[in-house]
Amino acid sequence: MQKLASLGGNKVVSGDRTVKVQPWPPRNEETLELLKEVYLSGKWSFNSEAEQAFEKDFAEYHGAKYGIFMANGTTTLECALTAVGVKPGDEVIVPALTWMATAVAANYVGAIPVFVDVEPTTLCMDPVKLEAAITPKTKAIIPVHVYGSMADLEKILQIADAKGIPVIEDCAHMHGGFWNGRGVGSWGKVGSFSFQQSKTMSSGEGGICITNDPEMADKLYRLKHIGYSRGLAQGQAQKAPEGMVCHNYRATAFQAVILHQQLKNLPGLIKTYAENAAYLTEKIKDIPGVRIQAPGRLANPQAYYSFHLIFDGGEFKDIPRWLISKTCYDEGFDIGNGTHGPVYKHNLFNLNKEKGEYRIAEGSCKVCEEMCNHTLGIFHQPLLYRENMDIISDILHKVADNMDGLKELAKDWK
Numbered sequence: 001m002q003k004l005a006s007l008g009g010n011k012v013v014s015g016d017r018t019v020k021v022q023p024w025p026p027r028n029e030e031t032l033e034l035l036k037e038v039y040l041s042g043k044w045s046f047n048s049e050a051e052q053a054f055e056k057d058f059a060e061y062h063g064a065k066y067g068i069f070m071a072n073g074t075t076t077l078e079c080a081l082t083a084v085g086v087k088p089g090d091e092v093i094v095p096a097l098t099w100m101a102t103a104v105a106a107n108y109v110g111a112i113p114v115f116v117d118v119e120p121t122t123l124c125m126d127p128v129k130l131e132a133a134i135t136p137k138t139k140a141i142i143p144v145h146v147y148g149s150m151a152d153l154e155k156i157l158q159i160a161d162a163k164g165i166p167v168i169e170d171c172a173h174m175h176g177g178f179w180n181g182r183g184v185g186s187w188g189k190v191g192s193f194s195f196q197q198s199k200t201m202s203s204g205e206g207g208i209c210i211t212n213d214p215e216m217a218d219k220l221y222r223l224k225h226i227g228y229s230r231g232l233a234q235g236q237a238q239k240a241p242e243g244m245v246c247h248n249y250r251a252t253a254f255q256a257v258i259l260h261q262q263l264k265n266l267p268g269l270i271k272t273y274a275e276n277a278a279y280l281t282e283k284i285k286d287i288p289g290v291r292i293q294a295p296g297r298l299a300n301p302q303a304y305y306s307f308h309l310i311f312d313g314g315e316f317k318d319i320p321r322w323l324i325s326k327t328c329y330d331e332g333f334d335i336g337n338g339t340h341g342p343v344y345k346h347n348l349f350n351l352n353k354e355k356g357e358y359r360i361a362e363g364s365c366k367v368c369e370e371m372c373n374h375t376l377g378i379f380h381q382p383l384l385y386r387e388n389m390d391i392i393s394d395i396l397h398k399v400a401d402n403m404d405g406l407k408e409l410a411k412d413w414k
């Protein structure tokens with residue numbers, strides 16, 4: 001048995017063996033040329049040709065008619081909530097496991113986020129817990145397609161439709177993912193995506209709402225464009241939007257150009273993620289105590305923001321996850337993209353339950369809390385290289401074979 005690098009043994013990643021990482025976000029000369037054209041055109045702001053072309057193609061790719069490009073993937077959620085009619089004091093159901101933006105968007109429109117637990121398999125919103133959390137005050141549901149899985153849209157939409165509650169899909173992790181033959185984001189009333197620096201499509205910052213509803217598309221456009229419909233400039237006569245406080249949440253033509261170029265490569269990217277994820281899954285499936293976040297039930301293809309591993313079985317259950325992460329890091333690979341949740345514990349969320357700023361659904365979110373103690377993720381960039389999958393597999397096998405060494409390290413772990 002090979003001694004762990006953390007205990008003075010040789011690293012798995014050494015000599016000729018190196019981890020390959022694609023520089024992110026991707027850059028190339030062709031995009032640079034197109035950016036130059038936009039620069040010289042001077043048309044940098046809203047509703048540029050570049051923006052319209054990107055919105056159309058991105059929406060179409062995901063099975064939607066309309067795309068509304070915005071400043072980021074938090075403003076998209078905020079606008080989506082307003083567009084579907086959420087008002088101050090209403091309740092918005094979100095999963096406990098997500099990035100805080102999903103819940104904070106509800107706060108931004110004066111609503112109360114209600115946290116429901118996640119499934120232990122997909123780590124996405126549990127439809128059974130969702131149903132139990134609905135009250136007459138529930139005015140929107142935001143399932144999140146998190147990391148490398150998808151929320152069960154079929155079950156969630158069935159529950160929501162029966163009660164007439166709009167669903168907003170948070171697809172910040174799921175560019176290019178398809179559920180049951182159609183793109184994510186096109187199933188709910190609105191789909192929301194983020195193009196922040198780390199995402200699988202990125203323009204540094206940015207976001208988009210997609211929808212099949214023309215009225216919704218107009219509302220979303222007006223919400224991001226200080227009240228004016230598409231094609232109208234500031235100051236042009238138009239009746240004020242009713243009941244909506246609108247913003248300047250516009251993004252630039254430069255971002256649209258970058259993203260439009262990336263969209264061309266999206267199918268190839270998704271294919272590589274899926275092939276390498278399947279390869280890695282096969283290689284590590286027999287390691288005792290380690291599970292893989294289950295892909296969405298009707299996902300094909302499943303997209304990946306990250307590939308999440310759950311160390312909650314056998315002897316791994318008692319090893320702190322950050323020690324597992326550190327041990328893998330010492331072997332030469334960073335499996336340290338942890339989970340975000342539970343969101344209600346996030347210090348930046350800064351909630352005050354006593355003031356009624358949020359509600360945890362009946363039965364609490366024990367699955368989420370438990371999963372967050374045992375989950376580590378591999379970011380999407382290394383997932384693009386088959387050689388990395390062999391390295392990860394070798395490291396995980398080595399770590400699992402050295403349980404006594406891990407337990408030794410755990411004694412001193414703070």
Ligand SMILES: Cc1ncc(COP(=O)(O)O)c(C=O)c1O
Nearest residue numbers: 072073074099101172194195196
């Ligand atoms: C699940 C989820 N929703 C929403 C967002 C918000 O996106 P942005 O950072 O573009 O505001 C993020 C960003 O990381 C996210 O992970």
